[in-house]
Amino acid sequence: MTEYVETPRGRFGVEFSGDHSGPTLMFVAGLGDDMSSWSTVLDAFADYHCVVYDNRGIGTSPITEGPYRIEQLADDAHAIHRSLDLGPVVAIGSSMGGAICQEWALKHPDDLNGLVLTNTWSEQQVFGDVIFEHWQTLAAKGLATELIDSLLLFCLSAPFLQAHPEAVQEFRRMPVPDLQGFHAAAQACREHETMSRLSGIHQPTLVVGGTYDILTRPELSQRLARQLPNATLEMVDAAHMIFAEAAEPWQQVVRAWLDKQFPGGGNTTK
Template sequence: MTSVTDTPQPRATRMADAPAFPRMVAANGISIHVDQVGQGPDVLLIGGAGDTVESWQLQLDGLAARYRLTAFDNRGAGRTAMPGGAVTVETMADDAAGVLRALGIPSAHVAGFSGGSIIAQELALRHPDMVRSLVLQSTWPVMDPYLRSWGLFVRWLVDVAPSERAFLEGFFLDIYTARAHNDGTVDQFVEEALAFPHKQAPTDLQAFLDAFLDHDTSERLPRIAAPALVLAGGRDSTSRPELCRAVAELIPDARFEVMEEEAHQPFQEVPHEWNARVDAFWREVEARG
């Protein structure tokens, strides 16, 4: 639901002999919308609830000079249809692995935010050889009662909000800082989301949320061997810093950093700072060989 812009990525950063993007790829039994830009070490970007390729626009633009970035629409979001049957985090992690395989990418630095960070955790657990490193923004090992109640609140808000605009304005209260609400940034995000032509059905958003309500990686996170950077927003009222810290403490040697003045999605509000942090982390991982 939080598409930043529908502006196409700059084609100048795409290799001349590379397949055309964006495009659909067959992965894990479904057709998944994928975009790819840039050159360099591979990066896979995984979005959260309702988020599509466009939610990563500021990373696709800002990091393509150093990395080959791949982003995709999760099942039931944007241009990727929701197939029948239950939606699970495990299935969505297999979707992500399928995207990498379909594009011939043996491993990648993986970054996910919110629900996408949980998919990234599961990807590292189910397909460890495909994960070069992990960046987990606004994450958790298992929803505590507060976060679970918030997820259930969003689940019914989409049904009872009097309009799509009202839903977005209410939902975004917990996603972006008061600063972004007061300086007009959130108004811009709302207008762009309303104009986005590939809207998510409420039932698909609810199915996505349901997959996370009781998902628990607490006992399995110590199995992750990939280098990990866990980022929290100091003003995030949902996946609060203590939940993010719990993930960092469970993954061996994970790095934990708090962006004190930011909320749930700092990669959109302060992209230059966020991009610099993850770029420094990826450079360090690459330097280790």
């Protein structure tokens, strides 16, 4: 059930699951995704206290005038964390959510005792900039159908679609994100860069990449992991929308890493 948390930065929609006595995991979604994007993987973390929320610009959270910046979205995460009076959490971010988690760790390091950065990046790149610009153009013109199809082609792999042709229509039936908020958040993605500052992130970090990901390509995950002082890199055979293609392998990789950080799982108090 969605609850609302009041912060100095606005009113954000939040949901809770798992064991509230366990270590806290705070999930940060990607561009165009609301908190429901985590629904296929949360069951693996039932002995953790799981917190999911909608980023600014989508779902139940404020849809304010853009453009946004990743630093602004990281400040939102910090404000939610503070308003909920959470202790140190493991931040788990996908795509843009992973970018937000990087800035969150740099700006508010005491909030976090670990990070999971999945299908994300840390450097500006021409290829990615053109993609985000194209998506902004479609959003600005109100071309929701064309935007969804473009997202589909960059989020799901050819082998997965060949094996699961029904996934095309399932993807097309997904709710269209607020186009104003999407446009504003896409600008934040275009400007994201932390590569030169990653040495300042000292928390244990798991970087997960997709071998078929053409948006945040494997080499971006590899370079991200190399620059982080305390990182582990794992690759999963999937494209960018890893939770659709390989939810169970992703859960296994993340769960194994978490269990090393918190050997007691849900028996470990926050």
